[in-house]
Amino acid sequence: GDSVTQMEGPVTLSEEAFLTINCTYTATGYPSLFWYVQYPGEGLQLLLKATKADDKGSNKGFEATYRKETTSFHLEKGSVQVSDSAVYFCALSNFATQGGSEKLVFGKGTKLTVNP
Amino acid sequence: GAGVSQSPSNKVTEKGKDVELRCDPISGHTALYWYRQRLGQGLEFLIYFQGNSAPDKSGLPSDRFSAERTGESVSTLTIQRTQQEDSAVYLCASSLVSRGGNTIYFGEGSWLTVV
Numbered sequence: 408g409d410s411v412t413q414m415e416g417p418v419t420l421s422e423e424a425f426l427t428i429n430c431t432y433t434a435t436g437y438p439s440l441f442w443y444v445q446y447p448g449e450g451l452q453l454l455l456k457a458t459k460a461d462d463k464g465s466n467k468g469f470e471a472t473y474r475k476e477t478t479s480f481h482l483e484k485g486s487v488q489v490s491d492s493a494v495y496f497c498a499l500s501n502f503a504t505q506g507g508s509e510k511l512v513f514g515k516g517t518k519l520t521v522n523p
Numbered sequence: 524g525a526g527v528s529q530s531p532s533n534k535v536t537e538k539g540k541d542v543e544l545r546c547d548p549i550s551g552h553t554a555l556y557w558y559r560q561r562l563g564q565g566l567e568f569l570i571y572f573q574g575n576s577a578p579d580k581s582g583l584p585s586d587r588f589s590a591e592r593t594g595e596s597v598s599t600l601t602i603q604r605t606q607q608e609d610s611a612v613y614l615c616a617s618s619l620v621s622r623g624g625n626t627i628y629f630g631e632g633s634w635l636t637v638v
Contacts, residue, residue, distance in 0.1 A: 443629075450631035451566075451614065496565065500627075509554060509618050509625045510579065515565035 409434040413497045413514035420487055420521050428482040428517045430471075430497035438501040440464075440473050440480040441511065445494045454482075454495070487521045494518045525549075527630035529615050535636045536605055544600045544633045548617030555598050556616040556627065557590055566614065572598060573620060605637045 414429040432438065442454040442464070455464030460475035469484045480497060497514040528547040536542050548555050557569040568582040572592040583589070587605075592598040602609055612632040618625045 451629040453626050453628070456626065500625075509620070509627060510556065510568055510571050511558075511566070511627055512568070513566040 409438065409499060409501050409512045411497050411499055411512055411514040413495075413517055415515070415517065417518040417520060420519070422489055422521055422523050423486045424521075426482070426484040426487045426491075426519070428495055428497075428519070430480045430482065430514060432478050432480065432497075432499050434478075434499055434501050436501060437475075438499040440471070441498045441500070442469070442471055442480070442482050443496040443498060443513075445496065445516075447493065451496070487519070489521045489523050492519055492521050527615055527617050527628055529613075529630035529633050531633055532631065533634045533636075535638060538607060538637055539604055541601065541603045542605055542635060544602075544613050544615075544635070546598045546600070546615030546630060548596065548598070548615070549628055552617035552619055552628075553595050554618045554620050554625075554627075555592055556618075557598070557600050558614040558616065558629075559584075559611045560614060560632070561611045569600070569613075602635075605635075607637045610635055610637045 410433045412431050439458045441456045443451050444454045445451050455466040457464040457473035463472045471480050471482045494516045496516045498511045500509045500511050530545045553574050555572045558566045560566050570590045571579040587603045590600045612634050614632045616627045616629045618627040
């Protein structure tokens with residue numbers, strides 16, 4: 408079945424450092440790919456998404472590019488802030504193989520801590 | 524309301540008791556999902572509702588878990604004879620249904636502790 412593998416944390420960075428969180432997936436066909444973020448004490452929020460190969464999702468300075476050749480959707484940010492401290496989840500949905508469901512398959516999450 | 528609403532936000536129950544968790548999806552969203560997030564773990568899919576179609580129950584971990592949905596609105600997740608391993612955050616989500624790539628919106632979750 409479909410699956411998502413993301414780098415295990417925790418990740419600790421200093422403010423203004425460059426961030427990469429790796430995510431690879433296994434799926435048939437052409438899934439949609441997502442990054443969700445969970446800030447401390449808050450619910451899960453969509454950060455960005457990409458629905459086809461070579462699409463780049465971006466939001467709040469974060470970017471991720473849908474790479475079908477490497478089955479990857481790595482999350483990057485050029486200069487992290489303390490407020491970016493959160494848990495980040497990579498996920499996919501595979502509408503075509505899920506009987507019309509947008510059911511998300513999640514990675515295990517990566518906890519990011521940014522120190523001032 | 525503007526977002527997915529869940530209640531209760533926190534529930535402490537004794538082992539062996541039944542619990543009900545409620546979800547109000549975003550108005551107009553026809554798809555509704557339940558997920559479970561154990562401490563330090565990723566999210567596990569539990570069940571999916573879409574309109575009048577039969578629900579996808581493939582993620583329910585045992586027959587102690589069940590869920591219902593009234594039309595295209597409120598859903599209730601019921602856990603019978605709770606066990607300590609049921610302690611987790613139960614997340615409800617909803618989305619529109621179209622041809623792929625829909626954004627799924629999550630509620631803030633119901634934190635269940637079984638003692």
